[in-house]
Amino acid sequence: MAGIYIHVPFCTQRCVYCDFYFVTTATTYSPYVDALVNEIDHYGAKHISEEPIRTVYFGGGTPSLLKVADVQRILLAIENSFQLELEELTFEMNPEDGSHDYLSGLRDAGIDRLSIGVQSFYDRDLEFMNRSHNAEQAESVVETVRAAGFDNFSIDLIFGIPGQPPEYWAANLEKAARLDVPHVSTYGLTIEPETPLFKMVRNGKVTAISEEDHADQFRFTIGYMVDAGYEHYEISSFAKPGHRAVHNHAYWSHTNYLGFGPSAHSFWWRGLPARRWVNVKNLRQYEGLLSGRTTPVEMEEHLDLDTLANEHIMLRLRTEDGLDMNFLESQYGLDLYEERVDDLAWLESEGFIEPIRNNRVKLTLDGKIMADMVTSKLMIG
Numbered sequence: 001m002a003g004i005y006i007h008v009p010f011c012t013q014r015c016v017y018c019d020f021y022f023v024t025t026a027t028t029y030s031p032y033v034d035a036l037v038n039e040i041d042h043y044g045a046k047h048i049s050e051e052p053i054r055t056v057y058f059g060g061g062t063p064s065l066l067k068v069a070d071v072q073r074i075l076l077a078i079e080n081s082f083q084l085e086l087e088e089l090t091f092e093m094n095p096e097d098g099s100h101d102y103l104s105g106l107r108d109a110g111i112d113r114l115s116i117g118v119q120s121f122y123d124r125d126l127e128f129m130n131r132s133h134n135a136e137q138a139e140s141v142v143e144t145v146r147a148a149g150f151d152n153f154s155i156d157l158i159f160g161i162p163g164q165p166p167e168y169w170a171a172n173l174e175k176a177a178r179l180d181v182p183h184v185s186t187y188g189l190t191i192e193p194e195t196p197l198f199k200m201v202r203n204g205k206v207t208a209i210s211e212e213d214h215a216d217q218f219r220f221t222i223g224y225m226v227d228a229g230y231e232h233y234e235i236s237s238f239a240k241p242g243h244r245a246v247h248n249h250a251y252w253s254h255t256n257y258l259g260f261g262p263s264a265h266s267f268w269w270r271g272l273p274a275r276r277w278v279n280v281k282n283l284r285q286y287e288g289l290l291s292g293r294t295t296p297v298e299m300e301e302h303l304d305l306d307t308l309a310n311e312h313i314m315l316r317l318r319t320e321d322g323l324d325m326n327f328l329e330s331q332y333g334l335d336l337y338e339e340r341v342d343d344l345a346w347l348e349s350e351g352f353i354e355p356i357r358n359n360r361v362k363l364t365l366d367g368k369i370m371a372d373m374v375t376s377k378l379m380i381g
Contacts, residue, residue, distance in 0.1 A: 001054035001085065003250045004078060006036070007261030008063040008092075009283055012132050016200065017158075019192035021263035021281045022061045032261075032283065033070050035290035037077040039260050042295060044081025050270060051256060052085040053078070055247035057092075059115075064093035068105035075110055088113055088246040096133040098141040103148035113245075114145055114153040115185075121175050122168050125161050130196070142179045152243060154183035159217045161189055162206045169217055170224070177228040182243035185236050186221050188214055215369045222365060233320040235368055252315045254308070262286040262296070273302035309334040310379040317375055322354075322362035334380060336361075343377040 010029065011022045026032070056078060058071070071091070078084070090113040091106055098116070106114075120126055123135045145153050155176060159169050176184050191198050191208055200206040222232055230238035234252060237245065250257065259266045263281040268274065277300040280286050289296040303311075309332035316323040325336045336344065344361070347353045352367035352374050367374050 001250075001255065002051040003055040003057065003247055003255060003257040004053055004082070005247075005257055005259040005264060006056070006058045006063070006074060007259065007264040007279075008032075008058060008060040008066060009262050010060065010065045011062050012065070013130060014196065016128070016130050016197040017189055017192065017195055019195050020061065023283050026283070029066060029070060031287045031291075033066075033073060035287040035296075036074060036260055038290040038293065039296065040074070040077040040081050042293075043258055043260070044078075052083040054085055054255075055088045055090070055250060056086065057090045057247045058111075059092050062094055062097070062117075063091055064097035064102070068102065068109055071106060071111070072109045090115055090245070090247055092117065094133055095137040095141040098137075098144050100144055100148055103145060103150065107149045112150075112152060114150055116141060116145070116153060116155045118155040119158045120161070120168070121172050125158075125164060125168065128161060128163070129158070139175070139179070142181065152182060154185055154245065155181050156185045156187065158187050158189050159221060160209050160214045162208055166217075170220070173221065173224045173228075177225070177230075180240075183237070183239045183245060184225065184230065186225075186238065187236055188218060218369055219365065222368070231320070235318045235371060249319075252319050254312050254315060269303075269308070273304055274308055276301050276303060305333055306381055308332055310381065313378050314375045317361065317363055317371060317378075320362075322360050323378075325359040325361065336378065339380055340378050347374060347377060 007021070009022045009032075010026050011024050013024060014022070056075075063071075075089075089111050091111045092115045094117050103114075117131075118138045118141075119129060119131055121135050121138050126134060126138070142155075157172050157176065159172075173184075173186075189197075191201055197206065201208055225238040226232055230240060231244070232238055233244055234248070237248065239245070254267075254269070256268050256270075257266060258268070259279065262279055262283050262285075264279045265276065266278075267276050277297045279296045280289070280298040286296045309328065312328060312332060313323060323336075329335050344353070344356065347367070348355060351364055352370060354362045354364055361378070363371060363374060
């Protein structure tokens with residue numbers, strides 16, 4: 001079973017922290033949709049018989065800038081090009097786009113899950129991040145989403161915002177729980193190169209929070225959300241029972257996926273070497289290549305078994321289920337006891353992983369905070 005990711009590269013303005021590919025100057029989206037349909041048709045002809053499609057995810061950018069008719073056309077192209085066994089069809093949206101008519105149109109088109117970029121329920125935070133919605137819209141969209149027939153949706157919240165009073169973050173989590181949001185993704189604010197936030201920090205206009213404060217907020221998040229009845233099933237993800245994200249879980253399981261749109265990534269593994277490729281990071285170039293029926297691939301790499309094993313370790317350690325060392329050996333040929341027995345013993349003695357049972361490695365709370373370090377200890381090569 002495979003997944004499809006659609007990258008919609010349009011935004012009304014730039015958030016200070018964002019390093020995804022987007023444009024804010026597009027006045028029409030028709031050329032993009034034309035190109036996207038051509039790309040879907042091309043890969044459908046190549047992969048239709050290999051694996052059925054289990055999930056589709058519209059990300060961005062801001063997919064909710066598209067008209068419902070555009071979404072319908074894209075979904076029809078997918079339906080015509082692939083064998084579908086859909087379990088989840090997710091659509092990212094901004095709160096200000098959540099009118100009842102628009103959401104009802106998405107529901108009628110087949111979208112069954114929404115991912116809403118709330119980020120904060122406080123105007124101060126939203127203004128700092130240069131978000132295009134306000135606090136009132138962030139809260140009211142939850143009611144509108146439910147009224148439009150969606151009982152499966154997620155909101156994103158960001159912690160570690162410079163200058164944010166600690167009580168704001170606690171109140172953000174409290175509001176998400178009080179609104180009974182089925183799924184919450186919490187992300188620590190990262191300062192990525194070439195973003196406005198990076199320049200603000202570099203120029204001394206903003207002071208990033210300390211690593212200790214960042215870790216404390218993460219610890220608090222886990223404790224609060226678990227106490228509120230959410231399953232902490234992945235480092236950044238909390239879900240009420242029955243509302244885990246199927247598409248994201250597929251990424252963490254090393255499942256094949258096809259990415260469509262400018263800058264989109266794809267991964268396909270049917271025999272060695274596995275392939276990963278990335279589309280051009282330029283909307284006009286993407287549209288031009290596909291208008292001439294040329295694939296818009298900018299970079300392609302072949303992945304050997306050792307590389308795949310390292311990726312599997314990194315992905316599985318993020319999850320509640322952890323890393324199954326028996327599967328790692330049978331699927332990737334890596335015996336972690338043989339290669340990393342001393343590191344496993346050290347990580348367990350220092351409290352970064354739970355005592356190993358049934359050959360499964362799981363992170364403790366401290367291990368989740370130090371996940372990058374734990375992962376590097378267990379990777380090979």
